[in-house]
Amino acid sequence: MLHFLMGFFINNNLLIPPVHPFPVIRLLLWFALGAISFAEAHEDASTWHTVRRYHKPVSGRYRWLGIALMVSELAMCYKYRADTGHINHDAVTPFYIWGPWTFVTTWMLWTWLYLRFKKNHTTKYPIDEVRKLKRN
Secondary structure, X not given: OHHHHHHHHHHHXXXXXXXXXXXXXXXXXXXXXXXXXXXXXXXXXXXXXXXXXXXXXXXXXXXXXXXXXHHHHHHHHHHOOOOOOOOOOOOOOOHHHHHHHHHHHHHHHHHHHHHHHOOOOOOOOOHHHHHHHHHO
């Protein structure tokens, strides 16, 4: 959802007309990156806590690239926010729009922080099975 919302904001803030090839090229690039990232995430989820994961680690580089691109687009949207002298300087976003977005984003960030830093969050495969592999 954030990807499509930022695509709208970028086109609006940079005054890109709908017939310009930029939105189409952007969506095609995101489609290619998203397909690779999704395959990588599927491999990560399907091998989690298995012995196969021990022999074939998942790097996650395309997911990090997607996150970096999304953060850079978010920074561009933030740069052209209200009261920065842009064409949208008269628009004021009401609370019922920015309130839920802020709440959900904050909740997702805290959930990620909890899952990232909880005890044993890096256990990706059973230790007993790895010990059996090392013995053989």
